[in-house]
Amino acid sequence: MIPVTKPYLPNRKKLDALIGEIYERNWLTNNGPLVQTLTARLEEYLGVENLLLVANGTLALQIAYHALNIHEPVDGLAPEAVTTPFSFAATASSLRWEGIKPLFADIDPQTWCLDPASIEALITPRTRALVPVHVFGNFCDVAGIQRLADRFGLKVVYDAAHCFGVKSFGKSVLNFGDAATLSFHATKIFHTIEGGAIVFKRKEDLEIAKRLINFGLSGGSKSVEPGVNAKMNEFQAAMGLCVLDEMDSNMQKRGDLWHLYHSALSSQYQLQRRTEGCTNNFGYFPMLLEDEGAVVELVENLGNDGIGIRRYFYPSLDTVECFGSDSASPESQDVARRIVCLPLYAGLEQTSVDMICQKIQKVAHPSLNMNANLGGY
Numbered sequence: 004m005i006p007v008t009k010p011y012l013p014n015r016k017k018l019d020a021l022i023g024e025i026y027e028r029n030w031l032t033n034n035g036p037l038v039q040t041l042t043a044r045l046e047e048y049l050g051v052e053n054l055l056l057v058a059n060g061t062l063a064l065q066i067a068y069h070a071l072n073i074h075e076p077v078d079g080l081a082p083e084a085v086t087t088p089f090s091f092a093a094t095a096s097s098l099r100w101e102g103i104k105p106l107f108a109d110i111d112p113q114t115w116c117l118d119p120a121s122i123e124a125l126i127t128p129r130t131r132a133l134v135p136v137h138v139f140g141n142f143c144d145v146a147g148i149q150r151l152a153d154r155f156g157l158k159v160v161y162d163a164a165h166c167f168g169v170k171s172f173g174k175s176v177l178n179f180g181d182a183a184t185l186s187f188h189a190t191k192i193f194h195t196i197e198g199g200a201i202v203f204k205r206k207e208d209l210e211i212a213k214r215l216i217n218f219g220l221s222g223g224s225k226s227v228e229p230g231v232n233a234k235m236n237e238f239q240a241a242m243g244l245c246v247l248d249e250m251d252s253n254m255q256k257r258g259d260l261w262h263l264y265h266s267a268l269s270s271q272y273q274l275q276r277r278t279e280g281c282t283n284n285f286g287y288f289p290m291l292l293e294d295e296g297a298v299v300e301l302v303e304n305l306g307n308d309g310i311g312i313r314r315y316f317y318p319s320l321d322t323v324e325c326f327g328s329d330s331a332s333p334e335s336q337d338v339a340r341r342i343v344c345l346p347l348y349a350g351l352e353q354t355s356v357d358m359i360c361q362k363i364q365k366v367a368h369p370s371l372n373m374n375a376n377l378g379g380y
């Protein structure tokens with residue numbers, strides 16, 4: 004069996020040693036020493052300031068909306084945020100959960116990120132924010148998005164769940180917007196089992212968020228405002244510290260696999276166009292097939308051979324009834340119908356990637372004699 008992704012388990016001895024420390028201290032949560040160390044190490048590794056660790060990437064989004072007051076009603080009515088329909092469901096559901104209506108703009112058919120040109124028509128007096136996604140770690144048109152935000156007085160929260168370590172012209176992509184959020188779920192390239200982080204532009208917003216993740220309590224035990232419990236614990240931080248130590252070698256391995264896929268498939272399949280200056284953290288290998296029928300066939304065929312290929316992200320969120328969209332996003336619908344993500348994780352063998360590519364060719368061109376025509380693999 005080859006799953007589409009596999010959680011990375013770091014060096015066990017190192018993890019055991021950190022867990023030993025936790026046992027000695029008997030300090031399990033509430034901004035413990037490992038959470039503090041991980042915060043400092045991540046700020047350094049990522050090249051950011053004002054980073055707050057939280058329990059998961061969905062709460063990271065929710066806390067960011069709250070800290071920036073995006074959830075406040077406008078004249079007694081639900082606020083709105085313009086977002087992308089081409090993302091994991093958490094982007095839209097976190098808005099809905101906070102009582103913010105998601106308005107789905109559309110994506111650029113090449114980069115698959117929110118197209119700023121599709122945003123303006125959706126903005127109303129109740130719109131408080133833009134929530135774009137750097138999808139598959141590809142940098143959004145942040146200049147175009149910021150221009151709209153400035154013109155209409157909107158906050159910008161980037162869902163940067165896929166962006167661990169991604170830079171644009173040498174600068175972390177997490178440094179854009181009023182806040183950017185990360186997910187450290189077990190299936191992401193850097194993980195803390197469950198976990199996430201928010202990177203705020205302003206220190207004041209970080210201080211508000213620190214209260215919000217701890218029941219709204221200020222230094223003492225007095226509630227300043229209603230909060231929630233979104234704290235990361237020491238065991239999560241221990242896992243994170245160990246995974247971080249192996250991050251560079253994992254990224255290297257992923258990169259090698261990614262390039263193998265790329266050289267075998269890029270001449271026949273449309274791949275995501277990476278934004279100029281944006282580095283790749285090799286989190287995913289997405290590609291588009293010619294139509295939905297080809298997707299269904301490939302997923303079924305390789306699934307029968309124990310190879311997990313995911314239709315990711317599908318369906319386009321503007322078509323999901325519970326998100327209550329009253330507009331359609333044709334570019335996103337088209338990409339969502341035709342996209343697949345291929346298996347990619349640090350422990351995947353290069354020979355497995357060769358085998359997967361051969362099987363893909365065989366499904367796409369059943370009449371070819373594989374040995375004669377594709378010996379180049």
Ligand SMILES: *Cc1c(COP(=O)(O)O)cnc(C)c1O
Pocket residue numbers: 059060061062090091093094136162164165185186187188197198199
């Ligand atoms: C994984 C993911 C999330 C949710 O993060 P969790 O840590 O699983 O809560 C949000 N947005 C996107 C784009 C994601 O891929």
